[in-house]
Amino acid sequence: MKEKILDVKDLCVNFKTHNGNVQAIRGASFDLYKGETLAIVGESGSGKSVTTKVLMGILAKNGEIASGEALYKGVDLCKLTKKQFVAFRGKEIAMIFQDPMTSLNPTMTIGKQIKEAVLEHTKLKRHDAKLRTLELIELVGITNPEERYRQYPHQLSGGMRQRVVIAIALACEPKILIADEPTTALDVTIQSQILELIKSLQKQIGLSIIFITHDLGVVANMADRVAVMYAGKIIEYGTVEEIFMSPAQPYTWGLLASVPDMANKDIDLYSIPGAPPNLLYPPKGDAFALRSEYALKIDFEEEPPLFKITDTHYAATWLLDERAPKVEMPESLKKRAQAMAKEALAYGSK
Template sequence: MSEKILEINNLHVSFQTYAGKVQAVRGVSLTLNKGETLALVGESGSGKSVTCRSIMGLLSKNGSIDCGQIIFDGKDLLSKTNKEMQNIRGKEIAMVFQDPMTSLNPTMTVGKQVAEPVILHQKLSKSEAMKKALELFRLVDIPEPEKRLKYYPHQFSGGQRQRIVIAIALACNPKILIADEPTTALDVTIQAEILDLMKSIQKKVATSIIFVTHDLGVVANIADRVAVMYGGKIVEIGTVDEIFYNPQHPYTWGLLRSMPTLDNEEDSLYAIPGSPPDLLDPPQGDIFAQRNQYALTVDAYYEPPMFKISQTHYASTWLLDSRAPEIKIPQSIVARQQYFKFKKQSFKDKRG
């Protein structure tokens, strides 16, 4: 039985805007186990980043947590004061953001920036902290680490800057590392290197990872479990194999069909029709109904519960109700499943 390190229960987060109250996260519940990589996947605006910022206590001033619990190591983070959260952020839960340049101070050498959280949280001397920074540079594979500790952020490539940000996040050996779209701004080759690095680091330091992305293909090789989010809710959750090989929610089907493959026979990439819901006034019934070509009459009136498919696999769609007609998985997804299997085997071969 896996040991939970994080548990989110019925989390509701909203933002007050000039247009009204945006219900950004609506009843999210999930767990993160020790040493696990959990991917949060979904289109922009689905609530992924807001969920993560809620864990970190980093919501903007107009944001508020309306109800719910975020239990970390047996304690509810929502009951912590800002000062108490400052002691947790960076030390026990760390976060890597999408653009490394916004996370790095352009006027300070990267060595000092990596050493800073070590001095703050671990109370080491400057010389000891710099030794730790050097170890971290080696861990994240920065070439010529002794020399490059004295460099400034602009002297590194985008991929190397992201490695430095990961080094800063790992400086205090956090129990949880949250990576919010860490590869989106990078080219495909560098993206693969960063993903490989994160999986390698996880094995070495035994941290738990929450990986946020809009691209299901990115998580194929690094995630243990996947939570698919839409309209501020989790609509499907399961192991990575269950989500890729036995997807049950039409939205997950759409995300899979949107994945490009090397042998794509279609003239253009599939795009889910329509646009995400307006969370100022969420629709009644199933949140995905207006974009779902398989929608049933009941979808317009009642929100579907989380149907249990296996001990680890759940999906919120009326298509799983015993009274619903049987819908076959779109054929175009089968090709992507074969491609996923090929990519996964290639990744294993590469890692030995």
């Protein structure tokens, strides 16, 4: 049986604004196992990045954890002070952000930036820290480490800079790596190289990864399990095959069907109608009900629980209740979604 390394339970996060409290995370629960990759997917504003910022202790000043817990090795991350997180961050959990240029200091050489991360959390002397830095530069696939050590971020390509960011994240040998849209700012070819690098490093080091993305092709390539997030809640989760081939939540149907079909470019792109709710005033019942043509009367009155489909697949939709009418994913959406899923899963298995 796999070892559970992280357990997030009923996490609630609010942001104080002039207009009131934005309930950004509304009872999100998920777990992470040793050596696996969990992808968290959903539209912008669904709460993906906020959730991971809680795990890193880097919530904005107006953000507060209202309730819930995030257990790592028996420690509740939600209760750590800023000072405690300084010692914890990097050594136990590290993060890669979207744009490497915003993560790197343009006035410092990349060698110095990586070495500072090494010195921060290890007892290595400066000479040994430099040797470790050169090892890390080589580990992330950058050639001529001695030369690169002396260069500045602007002297490197976008792909090289992201490799440097990964080297910094791995400097203290963390157990969990959070990757928040790490390839969005890169072109397709470089994106593929960075994803392969992360997969390779995971096997070498035994990392557990939380991968934040809106790109379902990336999910198929990277993930073991998928958590679908909407309006601050996890509304469906399961193995990558279950989510791609047997989705149960109408929102997940829409996400899969809205991926462009590159083999049939003449087909109009599907778009989920409407927009996510304003979390200043979260709707009663199922937050997706107003956008779903399959919503039942109860969806507007009561929030659905997570129904068990298999031992690994759960979804929050009243359509799974034994009293509900039998509604399946429309054939038109199913064909589009399954074609995309088969192509993505085939790519992911390479």
